[in-house]
Amino acid sequence: MGRKLDIGELLRQQPVFREMSDELLQRLAAVAIQVRAAKHQLVFRRGEQATGIYIVATGHVKLAIPSPQGQEKVIEFFRPGQIFGDAVMFLDRPYLVDAEALEDSLLIWIDKHHLYEAIDHEPALARHLLVSLSQRLHFLMQDIESVNLQTSTQRVVSWLLRQPRRATDAGTQTSFAVSKNLIASKLGLTPETLSRVLHQLRIAGLIQVEGRDILIHDADALEQCMAG
Amino acid sequence: MGRKLDIGELLRQQPVFREMSDELLQRLAAVAIQVRAAKHQLVFRRGEQATGIYIVATGHVKLAIPSPQGQEKVIEFFRPGQIFGDAVMFLDRPYLVDAEALEDSLLIWIDKHHLYEAIDHEPALARHLLVSLSQRLHFLMQDIESVNLQTSTQRVVSWLLRQPRRATDAGTQTSFAVSKNLIASKLGLTPETLSRVLHQLRIAGLIQVEGRDILIHDADALEQCMAG
DNA sequence: CGACAACTTGAGGCTGTTCAACCTCCGTGG
DNA sequence: CCACGGAGGTTGAACAGCCTCAAGTTGTCG
Numbered sequence: 001m002g003r004k005l006d007i008g009e010l011l012r013q014q015p016v017f018r019e020m021s022d023e024l025l026q027r028l029a030a031v032a033i034q035v036r037a038a039k040h041q042l043v044f045r046r047g048e049q050a051t052g053i054y055i056v057a058t059g060h061v062k063l064a065i066p067s068p069q070g071q072e073k074v075i076e077f078f079r080p081g082q083i084f085g086d087a088v089m090f091l092d093r094p095y096l097v098d099a100e101a102l103e104d105s106l107l108i109w110i111d112k113h114h115l116y117e118a119i120d121h122e123p124a125l126a127r128h129l130l131v132s133l134s135q136r137l138h139f140l141m142q143d144i145e146s147v148n149l150q151t152s153t154q155r156v157v158s159w160l161l162r163q164p165r166r167a168t169d170a171g172t173q174t175s176f177a178v179s180k181n182l183i184a185s186k187l188g189l190t191p192e193t194l195s196r197v198l199h200q201l202r203i204a205g206l207i208q209v210e211g212r213d214i215l216i217h218d219a220d221a222l223e224q225c226m227a228g
Numbered sequence: 229m230g231r232k233l234d235i236g237e238l239l240r241q242q243p244v245f246r247e248m249s250d251e252l253l254q255r256l257a258a259v260a261i262q263v264r265a266a267k268h269q270l271v272f273r274r275g276e277q278a279t280g281i282y283i284v285a286t287g288h289v290k291l292a293i294p295s296p297q298g299q300e301k302v303i304e305f306f307r308p309g310q311i312f313g314d315a316v317m318f319l320d321r322p323y324l325v326d327a328e329a330l331e332d333s334l335l336i337w338i339d340k341h342h343l344y345e346a347i348d349h350e351p352a353l354a355r356h357l358l359v360s361l362s363q364r365l366h367f368l369m370q371d372i373e374s375v376n377l378q379t380s381t382q383r384v385v386s387w388l389l390r391q392p393r394r395a396t397d398a399g400t401q402t403s404f405a406v407s408k409n410l411i412a413s414k415l416g417l418t419p420e421t422l423s424r425v426l427h428q429l430r431i432a433g434l435i436q437v438e439g440r441d442i443l444i445h446d447a448d449a450l451e452q453c454m455a456g
Numbered sequence: 457c458g459a460c461a462a463c464t465t466g467a468g469g470c471t472g473t474t475c476a477a478c479c480t481c482c483g484t485g486g
Numbered sequence: 487c488c489a490c491g492g493a494g495g496t497t498g499a500a501c502a503g504c505c506t507c508a509a510g511t512t513g514t515c516g
Contacts, residue, residue, distance in 0.1 A: 065373045073376045087362035096369050126354035133361040134315035140368040145293045148301040148416050188376050
């Protein structure tokens with residue numbers, strides 16, 4: 001699926017390629033491929049071999065580990081500008097996770113061989129990739145910390161507080177970008193448990209829940225219930 | 229603590245620097261610093277700022293997240309040739325973990341500034357760093373999978389099977405490089421639970437335990453008890 | 457030999473899961 | 487216009503697995 005219309009422009013908009021020389025960017029654009037993924041479509045599956053990386057141009061993608069029993073564990077969500085599939089590519093190993101589009105998405109795919117070539121000529125690109133990988137390593141460590149050392153309430157609260165929020169007159173508001181099912185899986189909880197935790201926080205007067213929107217009345221008070 | 233004796237030689241022995249030009253290696257060696265860490269000594273602490281990376285020359289280092297209640301969660305172990313502290317350095321964030329020497333160790337420390345310079349001149353180095361980060365991202369994902377989707381027995385078994393083993397007449401043998409306390413923490417279990425699991429496997433005739441040495445009678449049978 | 461750390465074993469409790477029912481919101485088709 | 491159906495979400499009761507705490511055992515090193 002690869003029309004090659006304005007890929008150069010598309011690439012230029014991504015943080016990773018921002019500092020790149022025009023010439024090199026055009027060379028990359030010439031070999032980059034647009035991939036359209038419809039909602040619910042798998043971009044790749046666990047076990048498949050990685051031969052390149054994906055950059056999200058528009059849309060929303062999730063990485064999740066499938067399990068034989070049907071339940072899955074969500075590892076991460078990816079938004080426009082983010083890269084995924086790079087770790088396994090550098091390792092020459094099969095994917096550990098499924099990648100699924102959460103909405104109709106436009107991805108850019110770059111072949112391993114061309115990427116390596118670009119890295120060799122553009123140290124800034126290498127740095128960006130190093131930062132991108134580091135970022136995700138950092139997030140994963142936080143997830144491991146949260147699963148191993150925190151209770152369900154602490155996990156939900158610390159996750160709430162980490163979300164970007166906008167101020168309103170009754171507190172600050174945030175909202176789930178995805179279904180609560182997926183949030184629960186990301187936090188290592190069952191949907192039932194997440195629902196109960198949110199209920200507890202609600203009757204404690206700390207938050208207000210309305211569908212996917214959550215109003216945080218008192219962020220400081222929430223922080224407190226992390227400690228206790 | 230940096231005598232600068234044969235750092236060039238030491239660096240050359242590490243996979244990351246193997247392909248590097250002599251000139252650049254000597255430049256790095258000139259600014260690299262030897263760090264000796266005695267057993268139980270902390271190399272860095274959570275919260276401190278990272279200004280460079282560490283490479284293990286000799287010894288054994290663990291990364292662990294400390295928790296207010298005193299228990300800690302072991303994230304990873306590092307052996308000679310491995311790099312740590314790079315992710316936070318690239319991100320310019322404070323350490324998330326403590327780094328502690330498990331035995332008297334010799335580390336090489338390279339300042340961020342010099343490392344960036346080396347990356348810019350030596351694409352092969354960037355590639356090695358990318359691979360190193362990818363490797364650890366991969367391991368962390370496996371850990372997350374194991375904590376979220378597997379029972380205590382499955383975790384222990386899959387860990388046993390992933391260890392390097394040498395053949396003996398009664399099966400294949402492996403041995404803990406560190407105390408069972410640390411293994412338990414790495415697997416996200418309490419020491420008590422690990423002990424009980426090993427006991428179960430022993431009375432099931434699947435393994436034989438002798439201190440830190442474990443004899444695996446039938447690897448296939450072990451695999452079976454992963455599924456059931 | 458004594459002291460301390462590492463490890464084991466047992467009993468009991470708690471957190472989160474499982475399973476099942478129900479509810480609510482929507483889009484669809486009669 | 488309303489009945490239907492299904493997905494996403496909530497609630498309840500009972501259970502299971504792992505943890506906690508406490509005591510006992512083994513091993514190791516002065």
